[in-house]
Amino acid sequence: MALLNFDKGDGLLPAIAQDYKTGDVLMLAYINEESWAKTLETGKAHYWSRSRNKLWLKGESSNHVQLIKEILVDCDADTVIFKVEQLGGAACHKGYCSCFFRTVSQNELHINQEPVFDPQEVYKK
Numbered sequence: 001m002a003l004l005n006f007d008k009g010d011g012l013l014p015a016i017a018q019d020y021k022t023g024d025v026l027m028l029a030y031i032n033e034e035s036w037a038k039t040l041e042t043g044k045a046h047y048w049s050r051s052r053n054k055l056w057l058k059g060e061s062s063n064h065v066q067l068i069k070e071i072l073v074d075c076d077a078d079t080v081i082f083k084v085e086q087l088g089g090a091a092c093h094k095g096y097c098s099c100f101f102r103t104v105s106q107n108e109l110h111i112n113q114e115p116v117f118d119p120q121e122v123y124k125k
Contacts, residue, residue: 005077006033012048013078017058017091020069020083026091027099029058031080043068045082062122064088090116093123 004013012030019026029047031039035055038046045066049056059065066084073080092099095115102109 016081095119
């Protein structure tokens, strides 16, 4: 299982989730050895939640799971791209297709997408 170099970044590596059909970048998260192994084992994107300090199956709360279609590894083996099928149409916990739903123009943020779901309804918060 020594495919990746987890020695950097205190054992956490960046993982970019990208739509396997469109190429759109959906999100950036982090993986550790445990989430990497679980991703390979299940074919579903697992990450390490830095805020909760625990393993996290993407979509465990929303059912918007990411099915792995392909994994790319960079030249230093310390960053991955998960090419995924995003179930439910949204990767972002704020309800947008992509976590990158804002652009910068004249030093201001502008929303560039319509939300796919209402987070209040999905997460019942």
